[in-house]
Every structure is written in C-alpha cells, then in structure tokens.
Amino acid sequence: MPGIERVGVVGAGLMGSGIAEVHAKAGLDVTVTEVSQPALDAGRARIEKSLQRGVKHNKISEADASAALARLTFTTDLESFADRDLVVEAILEQEQAKLDVFARLDKIVTSEHAIFASNTSSIPIMKLGMATQRPAQVVGIHFFNPVPVLPLVELVPSLLTGEETIARADAHATGTLHKTVIRSQDRAGFIVNSLLVPYLLSAIRMIESGFASAEDIDRGMELGTAHPMGPLRLSDLIGLDTVKAIADSMYTEFKEPLYSSPPLLLRMVDAGLLGKKSGRGFYSY
Numbered sequence: 001m002p003g004i005e006r007v008g009v010v011g012a013g014l015m016g017s018g019i020a021e022v023h024a025k026a027g028l029d030v031t032v033t034e035v036s037q038p039a040l041d042a043g044r045a046r047i048e049k050s051l052q053r054g055v056k057h058n059k060i061s062e063a064d065a066s067a068a069l070a071r072l073t074f075t076t077d078l079e080s081f082a083d084r085d086l087v088v089e090a091i092l093e094q095e096q097a098k099l100d101v102f103a104r105l106d107k108i109v110t111s112e113h114a115i116f117a118s119n120t121s122s123i124p125i126m127k128l129g130m131a132t133q134r135p136a137q138v139v140g141i142h143f144f145n146p147v148p149v150l151p152l153v154e155l156v157p158s159l160l161t162g163e164e165t166i167a168r169a170d171a172h173a174t175g176t177l178h179k180t181v182i183r184s185q186d187r188a189g190f191i192v193n194s195l196l197v198p199y200l201l202s203a204i205r206m207i208e209s210g211f212a213s214a215e216d217i218d219r220g221m222e223l224g225t226a227h228p229m230g231p232l233r234l235s236d237l238i239g240l241d242t243v244k245a246i247a248d249s250m251y252t253e254f255k256e257p258l259y260s261s262p263p264l265l266l267r268m269v270d271a272g273l274l275g276k277k278s279g280r281g282f283y284s285y
C-alpha cells in the first residue's frame with residue numbers, strides 16, 4: 001500500500017488545528033490552510049497552546065513539541081496541496097462549502113494515490129466523493145474534540161469508497177495516529193452523533209422549558225453517570241453552531257423530531273452565543 005507522509009489539513013478551526021497537531025506529533029509533514037490570514041494565525045496559536053498544554057501535562061517533551069511545530073506549514077494557498085498523500089478537510093459544517101473544497105482538491109492534488117478525507121460529522125461522504133473524479137479515494141475520517149486527547153476515530157466509507165482507501169485510512173488512524181477506529185455506514189451523524197446529538201438537544205429543551213438549571217443538568221450527568229462533562233458544557237465545547245449544523249443534517253436525513261433544533265438553540269446561534277469559542281454559550285468563558 002502506498003505510504004502516507006505528506007498531509008494537508010483544510011481548516012484550522014477547533015477540529016482542523018487538533019487534526020493538524022496529531023499528524024505533526026506522529027512525525028508527518030503537515031500543511032494547514034485557512035481562508036484568511038487571521039484564521040490561519042488563530043489556528044497556529046491554538047496548536048502552539050495545545051502543544052504547550054501537552055508539555056505541561058507531561059504528554060510530550062519540549063523538544064518533541066518544537067519538532068512537531070517545525071513539521072507544520074501554514075498557508076492560505078490551497079494550491080500548495082499538490083503533493084499531499086492525504087488531505088483531511090475540516091472546514092465548517094456546510095455542505096456547499098465542503099463540495100467546493102473537494103472539487104478544488106480534485107484539480108489541485110496530483111498524486112494518483114492521494115486520499116481525500118472529510119472530518120464531517122453529518123454530511124454524506126457520498127456527496128463529497130461525487131464532487132471529485134475519484135470517489136473511490138474519498139472517505140470519512142471523523143475525529144473527536146479535543147483531538148489530541150480523545151482516542152476515537154469514526155471511519156466512514158461511502159458506497160463507492162475503494163477497499164484500498166479504507167484499508168489505508170484505517171492503518172493510518174490506528175498505526176500512525178494511534179487512534180481506535182470504529183466503522184460506520186454513511187448516514188448523517190454516524191454512530192456517535194446519532195446518540196449524542198439527541199441527548200444534547202434534550203438537555204437544551206430541559207432548560208428551555210424551565211425544568212432545571214444548566215448547572216444542575218450538567219452536575220446530574222457528571223455525578224450521576226460519570227460523564228466527564230455535562231451536556232450543556234459539552235455543547236459549549238463543541239460549539240452551538242456546530243451542534244445546530246449536525247442536528248440540521250440529521251433532521252434533513254431522517255425527518256425525526258428528536259433531531260430538530262429547539263428554538264433556544266436557534267436564537268443562541270443567531271445571537272453569536274456559540275459557546276467556548278465565542279466566550280459565551282450556556283456558560284461564560
């Protein structure tokens with residue numbers, strides 16, 4: 001199987017920066033792109049901060065953190081992805097924007113063995129594959145936030161993903177990144193979000209109806225079921241715009257009321273109260 005040494009990450013937000021970090025720590029040459037210089041600078045700062053946090057927690061030495069940073073190249077020019085063996089798309093959860101990225105990558109990336117992966121939580125991999133001339137090389141590789149900490153990856157082949165692509169993506173996630181892989185069919189939400197998102201939406205409906213306070217809902221799940229964080233703090237961590245986007249995709253796919261966003265979530269997203277990344281969601285940061 002052709003090896004994966006040169007990796008491109010499209011998007012340096014919460015997920016893209018974590019994905020770039022774990023690839024650089026695994027010794028790979030990583031190029032990260034963003035649509036604007038400020039977004040790129042913010043992504044770089046996020047990676048530097050996370051590497052320093054890893055050093056503080058004795059997860060990585062100062063020297064290895066510096067070496068990982070040196071393996072990262074930051075650019076706003078997607079054209080520089082021509083020589084990449086693997087590209088992981090981690091832009092915002094918007095179908096048309098992702099389709100555009102895949103169509104552009106198809107023209108830019110020259111290696112005939114290159115794998116195009118998406119970190120989408122909910123947009124069909126099949127659609128992303130069909131935006132390219134090489135759907136057999138398009139696959140979902142879905143990471144979890146914080147990427148450097150959480151050990152899971154969902155591997156999502158589409159109907160047309162080739163066996164070799166699946167095997168290479170699996171070997172990469174397990175052998176190189178040391179993640180645990182679970183496989184899901186190409187259905188909005190895959191395994192984890194199909195269970196997680198209705199739970200998060202239920203917690204938001206609880207607040208909306210005056211059933212309990214955010215603190216008590218979260219404390220209930222943390223102390224009563226040993227979750228590391230309750231559903232409202234977790235929604236803030238994921239980003240309320242992202243929770244809404246995933247719920248929308250699942251609702252579009254299944255038309256189930258349990259996937260429909262409660263009005264409170266819609267209003268908070270309209271207000272820019274997106275959670276930890278914007279400084280305020282159900283909590284202030």
Ligand code: CAA
Pocket residue numbers: 049050051053054057059121143144145146148149150193228229234238242
């Ligand atoms: N690099 C490496 N390791 C790090 C690190 C970093 N930057 N930051 C923290 N760590 C390690 C710490 O060393 C610690 O490891 P040990 O347990 O071995 O000591 C561990 O991570 C926890 O770190 P902290 O003690 O600093 O933090 P915490 O205990 O408060 O946990 C948390 C923070 C990891 C976020 C935890 O609360 C948690 O796991 N929350 C749930 C997160 C979750 O469910 N995420 C999934 C969201 S869904 C998603 O992402 C997919 C989607 O499509 C929406």
